[in-house]
Amino acid sequence: MRSKPKEPRVPKDRHETVRHEIISLLSGENLTARDISGQVGIGEKEVLEHLEHIRIALRSRLVVTPPACLECGFSFRKRERLGKPGRCPVCRSERIVDPSYTIE
Known part of the structure:
Protein backbone atom coordinates (compact mmCIF):
# COMPACT_ATOMS: atom_id res chain seq x y z
CA MET A 1 0.00 0.00 0.00
CA ARG A 2 1.19 3.40 -0.90
CA SER A 37 5.68 28.62 21.93
CA GLY A 38 1.90 28.36 22.15
CA GLN A 39 1.29 32.04 21.46
CA VAL A 40 3.78 32.44 18.60
CA GLY A 41 3.17 29.03 17.01
CA ILE A 42 6.70 27.61 16.94
CA GLY A 43 8.43 24.81 18.87
CA GLU A 44 9.97 25.28 22.31
CA LYS A 45 13.49 24.59 21.02
CA GLU A 46 13.07 27.30 18.41
CA VAL A 47 11.89 29.69 21.12
CA LEU A 48 15.07 29.03 23.11
CA GLU A 49 17.21 29.71 20.03
CA HIS A 50 15.41 33.00 19.45
CA LEU A 51 15.74 33.95 23.13
CA GLU A 52 19.55 33.51 22.88
CA HIS A 53 19.65 36.04 20.04
CA ILE A 54 17.24 38.38 21.82
CA ARG A 55 19.43 38.31 24.93
CA ILE A 56 22.45 39.37 22.85
CA ALA A 57 20.52 42.04 20.92
CA LEU A 58 18.90 43.62 23.97
CA ARG A 59 22.15 43.65 25.98
CA SER A 60 20.99 42.12 29.26
CA ARG A 61 17.45 43.55 29.28
CA LEU A 62 16.12 39.98 29.08
CA VAL A 63 15.49 38.92 32.68
CA VAL A 64 15.47 35.19 33.38
CA THR A 65 13.72 33.83 36.47
CA PRO A 66 15.86 30.76 37.19
CA PRO A 67 14.41 27.25 37.35
CA ALA A 68 14.05 25.64 40.78
CA CYS A 69 13.74 22.09 42.09
CA LEU A 70 10.35 21.26 43.58
CA GLU A 71 11.77 18.54 45.85
CA CYS A 72 14.62 20.29 47.66
CA GLY A 73 14.19 23.93 46.61
CA PHE A 74 17.55 24.25 44.86
CA SER A 75 17.63 27.30 42.56
CA PHE A 76 19.71 27.29 39.37
CA ARG A 77 20.83 30.94 39.73
CA LYS A 78 24.27 30.58 38.10
CA ARG A 79 22.97 28.70 35.05
CA GLU A 80 23.91 30.37 31.74
CA ARG A 81 21.70 28.26 29.46
CA LEU A 82 18.14 29.44 28.96
CA GLY A 83 16.51 26.00 28.79
CA LYS A 84 15.18 23.82 31.57
CA PRO A 85 17.77 21.54 33.26
CA GLY A 86 17.23 17.79 33.18
CA ARG A 87 17.57 17.10 36.90
CA CYS A 88 18.60 18.65 40.18
CA PRO A 89 22.31 18.29 41.06
CA VAL A 90 21.49 18.03 44.78
CA CYS A 91 18.66 15.50 45.04
CA ARG A 92 18.58 14.16 41.43
CA SER A 93 14.88 14.93 41.13
CA GLU A 94 13.43 15.69 37.69
CA ARG A 95 10.60 17.83 39.11
CA ILE A 96 11.91 21.25 38.10
CA VAL A 97 9.96 24.45 37.54
CA ASP A 98 10.49 25.90 34.06
CA PRO A 99 12.48 29.14 33.82
CA SER A 100 10.48 32.21 32.86
CA TYR A 101 11.50 35.25 30.86
CA THR A 102 10.58 38.94 30.73
CA ILE A 103 12.00 42.13 29.26
CA GLU A 104 12.53 45.21 31.41
Whole structure:
Protein backbone atom coordinates (compact mmCIF):
# COMPACT_ATOMS: atom_id res chain seq x y z
CA MET A 1 0.00 0.00 0.00
CA ARG A 2 1.19 3.40 -0.90
CA SER A 3 0.56 6.31 1.37
CA LYS A 4 -0.42 9.73 0.18
CA PRO A 5 2.43 12.15 -0.19
CA LYS A 6 2.37 14.72 2.57
CA GLU A 7 1.37 18.21 1.59
CA PRO A 8 4.02 20.84 2.29
CA ARG A 9 3.53 22.82 5.46
CA VAL A 10 2.46 26.36 4.70
CA PRO A 11 3.95 28.91 7.10
CA LYS A 12 1.66 31.19 9.04
CA ASP A 13 1.20 34.71 7.63
CA ARG A 14 3.10 37.11 9.85
CA HIS A 15 3.15 40.88 9.98
CA GLU A 16 6.20 40.86 12.29
CA THR A 17 9.24 38.63 12.52
CA VAL A 18 9.19 35.85 15.10
CA ARG A 19 11.70 37.66 17.30
CA HIS A 20 9.68 40.87 17.24
CA GLU A 21 6.60 38.88 18.27
CA ILE A 22 8.51 37.30 21.16
CA ILE A 23 9.85 40.70 22.27
CA SER A 24 6.37 42.21 22.21
CA LEU A 25 5.01 39.27 24.25
CA LEU A 26 7.76 39.52 26.86
CA SER A 27 7.66 43.26 27.40
CA GLY A 28 6.07 43.60 30.80
CA GLU A 29 4.94 39.96 31.02
CA ASN A 30 6.65 36.93 32.58
CA LEU A 31 6.31 33.83 30.33
CA THR A 32 7.89 30.38 30.02
CA ALA A 33 9.21 28.94 26.74
CA ARG A 34 6.08 26.76 26.53
CA ASP A 35 3.81 29.82 26.87
CA ILE A 36 5.73 31.68 24.18
CA SER A 37 5.68 28.62 21.93
CA GLY A 38 1.90 28.36 22.15
CA GLN A 39 1.29 32.04 21.46
CA VAL A 40 3.78 32.44 18.60
CA GLY A 41 3.17 29.03 17.01
CA ILE A 42 6.70 27.61 16.94
CA GLY A 43 8.43 24.81 18.87
CA GLU A 44 9.97 25.28 22.31
CA LYS A 45 13.49 24.59 21.02
CA GLU A 46 13.07 27.30 18.41
CA VAL A 47 11.89 29.69 21.12
CA LEU A 48 15.07 29.03 23.11
CA GLU A 49 17.21 29.71 20.03
CA HIS A 50 15.41 33.00 19.45
CA LEU A 51 15.74 33.95 23.13
CA GLU A 52 19.55 33.51 22.88
CA HIS A 53 19.65 36.04 20.04
CA ILE A 54 17.24 38.38 21.82
CA ARG A 55 19.43 38.31 24.93
CA ILE A 56 22.45 39.37 22.85
CA ALA A 57 20.52 42.04 20.92
CA LEU A 58 18.90 43.62 23.97
CA ARG A 59 22.15 43.65 25.98
CA SER A 60 20.99 42.12 29.26
CA ARG A 61 17.45 43.55 29.28
CA LEU A 62 16.12 39.98 29.08
CA VAL A 63 15.49 38.92 32.68
CA VAL A 64 15.47 35.19 33.38
CA THR A 65 13.72 33.83 36.47
CA PRO A 66 15.86 30.76 37.19
CA PRO A 67 14.41 27.25 37.35
CA ALA A 68 14.05 25.64 40.78
CA CYS A 69 13.74 22.09 42.09
CA LEU A 70 10.35 21.26 43.58
CA GLU A 71 11.77 18.54 45.85
CA CYS A 72 14.62 20.29 47.66
CA GLY A 73 14.19 23.93 46.61
CA PHE A 74 17.55 24.25 44.86
CA SER A 75 17.63 27.30 42.56
CA PHE A 76 19.71 27.29 39.37
CA ARG A 77 20.83 30.94 39.73
CA LYS A 78 24.27 30.58 38.10
CA ARG A 79 22.97 28.70 35.05
CA GLU A 80 23.91 30.37 31.74
CA ARG A 81 21.70 28.26 29.46
CA LEU A 82 18.14 29.44 28.96
CA GLY A 83 16.51 26.00 28.79
CA LYS A 84 15.18 23.82 31.57
CA PRO A 85 17.77 21.54 33.26
CA GLY A 86 17.23 17.79 33.18
CA ARG A 87 17.57 17.10 36.90
CA CYS A 88 18.60 18.65 40.18
CA PRO A 89 22.31 18.29 41.06
CA VAL A 90 21.49 18.03 44.78
CA CYS A 91 18.66 15.50 45.04
CA ARG A 92 18.58 14.16 41.43
CA SER A 93 14.88 14.93 41.13
CA GLU A 94 13.43 15.69 37.69
CA ARG A 95 10.60 17.83 39.11
CA ILE A 96 11.91 21.25 38.10
CA VAL A 97 9.96 24.45 37.54
CA ASP A 98 10.49 25.90 34.06
CA PRO A 99 12.48 29.14 33.82
CA SER A 100 10.48 32.21 32.86
CA TYR A 101 11.50 35.25 30.86
CA THR A 102 10.58 38.94 30.73
CA ILE A 103 12.00 42.13 29.26
CA GLU A 104 12.53 45.21 31.41
